[in-house]
Amino acid sequence: MLASSETNPNAYWLNSRGMWAGYTASVIFLFILVNCIPVISIPVVWTLTHGIHNIGNYIMFHYLKGTPYATMDQGETSWMTNWEQIDNGEQFTPTRNFLTAFSILLFILAGFFTIQDTTLTAINIAIMLVGVVPKLPLFHGFRLSQLLSQSSDKEQ
Amino acid sequence: MVTAPLVHLTNQITHTSLVIGLGTIFTASLFCGLIDRLRGVGGTMSTSDYSYITIFEGILLYASEAPTYHIILEVALVLWIIKLLFFTQKYHPNASDKPTPEEEESLIHDWEPEPLVPPLSDDNKVPESPIVTGMTGTYVTVDGKKCLNLATFNFLGLLNKKNIHEVAETTIKKYGVGSCGPRGFYGTMDVHIDLEEKLAEFTGREEAIVYSFGFAAIASAIPAYSKRGDIIFCDEGVGFAVQKGLSASRSQLKYFKHNDMEDLEKLLLDQEKKDKRNPDKAKKARKFIVAEALYMNYGDLVPLKKLVEFRKRFGVAIILEESLSFGVLGKTGKGAVEHFNLTNDDVDIVCASMSLSMATMGGFCAGKTFVIDHQRLSGVGYCFSASLPPFLATAGSEALSIMKESPAMFQELREKAKLFRQLLNDISEIRVEGFEESPLIHIYLAHSQGSRELDKNLLDQIVSDCYQEGIAIVTAKYLESQEHNLPPPSIRLAVSVEHTKEELTKGAQVLKNVFEKRCQ
Incomplete structure (x- = not known):
């Protein structure tokens, strides 16, 4: 933990077991909703559930930066993604492990139901990478946009 | 206590509406064929037969039909989950590595305490500062001697009003x-x-x-x-x-x-x-x-x-x-x-x-x-x-x-600063830089003695010589270790509106003599 006088609520609101239960419940709800679409087959249902979850997860945790709360850190968190703010940046905490394991589990389920369709399997693997790779400690503080702008500098 | 039943009632209503809402969605999904799919009997338009079987049959099918690479991938992922949940240690990416107890011991063992006040080396002696007595004005008493004050930032002469x-x-x-x-x-x-x-x-x-x-x-x-x-x-x-x-x-x-x-x-x-x-x-x-x-x-x-x-x-x-x-x-x-x-x-x-x-x-x-x-x-x-x-x-x-x-004094001050600068320009041993109307003038040695320390020593000697000649001046002092961009050593002169032409001429003359004597 980093010492700070004013806590950033973004760091700990996901830590409660109620939030975990709510997260699981909302994914199950999403699964039911997708199932309500009449024409699509079961492999597509799983791919859709997996895809919507991971892309939403990417946007919420790895794309949006900053915090809706007024913090006393002189704007340090305004350049940090929500994922980086969890537990003030500490790695392998229960919340981080839960969210990573959740994404993997979802892929295993989706992969199980799409095994006969090579295209869907490939799509699911790609979706899994989108959800899981940014969560690795290796990518803490990594910015894809920065990397791209640097490489475009070199071209010039 | 009056509100408690009301809260209870509100909770009841929320709960009931949640149950009804979820129940409706569940029923809707029934109509849409969800349960049929799970039971493996329904299914509408699909491309593969795979969607017509039950989950149980699916697992068996999966184990027999799944390609090896997929099984390997999934086993690896399952192992990863197990590692995440049971075999990881928390750490902070920004925290520095803590030394082990052995390393700590050896560090403490190696440490030799320095004296609180280290002995001064010869070139690092605190210079004897001149003692100023009485009021500071155009003239100032330094070590009992009356000197013309060219050191104080008393530009408008308001100090002794x-x-x-x-x-x-x-x-x-x-x-x-x-x-x-x-x-x-x-x-x-x-x-x-x-x-x-x-x-x-x-x-x-x-x-x-x-x-x-x-x-x-x-x-x-x-x-x-x-x-x-x-x-x-x-x-x-x-x-x-x-x-x-x-x-x-x-x-x-x-x-x-x-x-x-x-x-x-x-x-x-x-x-x-x-x-x-x-x-x-x-x-x-x-x-x-x-x-x-x-x-x-x-x-x-x-x-x-x-x-x-x-x-x-x-x-x-x-x-x-x-x-x-x-x-x-x-x-x-x-x-x-x-x-x-x-x-x-x-x-x-x-x-x-x-x-x-x-x-x-x-x-x-x-x-x-x-x-x-x-x-x-x-x-x-x-x-x-x-x-x-x-x-x-x-x-x-x-x-x-x-x-x-009296707004005229600003013009007067600038003219005096200009005049003094011109007088200083006659001294060949020094370099005068800066804005010509500035009442603060830094003068630098025209030819460096070779190092910063030598230059500083020479300037200090010149300053103490000037005290003897009846001119009070100071070198510019800096916290050298903390300055972002350390300026070269200089003597810092300040012109006041109260200095007369004669005093400035005298000051410049004394500086010229001292510099000529010291920089041969």
């Missing part, structure tokens, strides 16, 4: 010496508000704020506006107070070469390019240019016109430190903005110390009302420091009235 002393005395009799608290905590007196009004009126700006120490004015004003994530373009040659303000702001600092406008333009264009690439970030970051009007460390003038041009072109705010130019430059002594015939709107924030021209203590910052008002809660030197002693505030007010009544 009788009516300022009288006003200060009356105030002490009325208020006592201290103000006993910060401005926001019982430390505000009518004299502070009066001084602020007078300063605002004198500078022609909407509002002014008074700090109790000149150093704190600029060092608080910069971090009051510029925070982490903001960008400051700063001259390399700024004085120590500005440097402390810059580091307290925690902003991104971009130094340009001293008075080099091309370098600044390059930095600004660079930033503009970066902003275009990342407009979201650019929207959040504020940008400032920080400069001194007359540089304390060099005595030269800032090209303010060019800065104002950049301000309009790139949308950068200007923070200008006017300590030396306030009461010196401009027709009515308002400072660099008046000198360059600019309007007050061209420079956003102006800070100055009151201990130079105004001959009192403290500092002030002037600007638009919303700019100054922000500092009353964000200027740390204002909020957390006891306010200016009331007698110094009235002395400042009185100094301002004198400056207002």
Whole structure:
């Protein structure tokens, strides 16, 4: 933990077991909703559930930066993604492990139901990478946009 | 207790509506074939037969039909989950590695305590400082000898004005010496508000704020506006107070070469390019240019016109430190903005110390009302420091009235500074640099002795020789380990409006003799 006088609520609101239960419940709800679409087959249902979850997860945790709360850190968190703010940046905490394991589990389920369709399997693997790779400690503080702008500098 | 049944009722209603809502969705999904799919009997239009079987049959099928690479991938992922849940240790990516107990032991073992006061080496002896007795004015008594004072920043000669002393005395009799608290905590007196009004009126700006120490004015004003994530373009040659303000702001600092406008333009264009690439970030970051009007460390003038041009072109705010130019430059002594015939709107924030021209203590910052008002809660030197002693505030007010009544003295001061500079130019052993009308003059050795230490020693000898000859001067002193850009060693001379032509000629003559004697 980093010492700070004013806590950033973004760091700990996901830590409660109620939030975990709510997260699981909302994914199950999403699964039911997708199932309500009449024409699509079961492999597509799983791919859709997996895809919507991971892309939403990417946007919420790895794309949006900053915090809706007024913090006393002189704007340090305004350049940090929500994922980086969890537990003030500490790695392998229960919340981080839960969210990573959740994404993997979802892929295993989706992969199980799409095994006969090579295209869907490939799509699911790609979706899994989108959800899981940014969560690795290796990518803490990594910015894809920065990397791209640097490489475009070199071209010039 | 009355509300408890009501809360219970509300909870009941929420619960019931949730159950009904979820139940409806569940029923809807029934209609849509969800249950059919799970039971493996329904299914509508699908491409593969796989969607017609039950989950149980699926698992069997899966185990027999899944390709090997997929099984390997999934086993690896399952192992990863197990590792995540049971075999990982928390760590912080930004924390430094802690030493092991063995390493700690050996570090403690190796440590040899240094003496609290190390013995002084010969070249590091504290120089014997001359002792000044009595009042400081145009003449000053150094070690019992009356010397012409060319060291004190008493530009307008207000230090020994009788009516300022009288006003200060009356105030002490009325208020006592201290103000006993910060401005926001019982430390505000009518004299502070009066001084602020007078300063605002004198500078022609909407509002002014008074700090109790000149150093704190600029060092608080910069971090009051510029925070982490903001960008400051700063001259390399700024004085120590500005440097402390810059580091307290925690902003991104971009130094340009001293008075080099091309370098600044390059930095600004660079930033503009970066902003275009990342407009979201650019929207959040504020940008400032920080400069001194007359540089304390060099005595030269800032090209303010060019800065104002950049301000309009790139949308950068200007923070200008006017300590030396306030009461010196401009027709009515308002400072660099008046000198360059600019309007007050061209420079956003102006800070100055009151201990130079105004001959009192403290500092002030002037600007638009919303700019100054922000500092009353964000200027740390204002909020957390006891306010200016009331007698110094009235002395400042009185100094301002004198400056207002006799605007001719600014012109006179600049002419004397010009004259003294010309006299100094005759000395071949020294190099005189800086703005020609600046009353603060740095003189450097024309030919270095080889190292900074040798130069400093020579200048110190010259200074002590001058005391013998009846001239009081000082070398410029710096906290060498902390300066961002250490200026070369110099003697720092200050011209006052009270110096007569004869005194200045005599001063220059003595300097010439001493330099000729020492630099053979």
